[in-house]
């Protein structure tokens with residue numbers, strides 16, 4: 001039996017894992033139509049930003065250390081609810097992040113994914129690439145009031161009463177994931193460069209300091225989005241089990257993770 005303090009600690013961990021974005025009022029999820037993209041220099045910047053985010057591996061070789069694109073996780077150009085959409089994020093940064101222990105800008109948040117999810121290097125804040133990425137995210141956020149989260153921000157909820165079982169997760173992986181991500185998790189390469197199906201682990205995957213390396217974060221993503229096109233078909237338990245399994249397979253190591261959660265509020269599924 002868990003004692004009262006342990007239960008409270010558990011509940012606090014789950015609160016952080018599942019309701020990070022629930023505290024502010026929510027706006028409807030309405031990405032703008034392609035037809036509404038402005039003309040002129042702003043339109044060109046938005047289009048260029050979108051290309052950088054969808055063809056990141058190919059276009060930013062100096063900043064990407066693995067085989068992924070930003071949109072390998074932020075599905076459909078960041079316009080999918082519950083796949084960490086970029087719709088509406090323009091007006092919520094700067095934002096306090098417990099992992100950083102301070103308020104961070106949208107540029108810093110973008111670079112967090114460059115160094116962790118992409119196992120690469122940050123873009124300069126004033127680079128044309130960063131400006132174009134921000135232009136795209138700002139356009140995606142059209143109509144969302146400043147300071148409001150959209151419904152579907154992040155990855156959505158997962159029932160918090162389960163404990164992961166990696167052995168069962170390995171079975172779920174073989175049955176539901178290996179057909180695309182490969183029996184060895186290494187994905188399927190595109191002969192023209194990059195991947196048709198991205199790797200779930202190995203040297204071309206996200207590093208162990210990435211949000212996706214955390215069991216509950218990965219489980220929420222998988223639950224709502226995988227198998228691709230069949231989001232919502234796995235039970236919470238299966239999503240949690242398969243997430244525990246694939247996140248703990250060999251992957252690049254992020255040296256900076258010892259400095260994460262400087263205020264001592266490190267969640268239970270954070271990697272050591």
Ligand code: HEC
Pocket residue numbers: 020053056068069070071072073074084085086089109110113114117118153154155206210211212217
């Ligand atoms: C391996 C999966 C993965 C890849 C690839 C990835 N990200 Fe992320 N990203 C995440 C996760 C996990 C989060 C945290 C979501 C949450 O807070 O619920 C996140 C969050 C974000 C956020 C903040 C979203 C919010 O609602 O606060 C931004 C902005 C972002 N990523 C940008 C990028 C950019 C730009 C790239 C490419 C350079 C990228 N990401 C690549 C997994 C990924």
Ligand code: HEC
Pocket residue numbers: 071072073075076172173176177178179180181196197198199200205206212222226227228234242243246
């Ligand atoms: C039908 C093929 C298919 C199946 C089956 C499938 N995926 Fe995916 N998965 C994809 C594709 C394609 C992407 C990248 C999406 C994009 O680039 O638009 C992806 C992205 C991912 C990502 C984020 C990128 C990365 O590789 O880290 C994870 C994690 C993931 N899938 C896990 C799973 C898990 C776990 C299962 C089984 C429950 C699964 N997938 C089943 C096709 C599939």
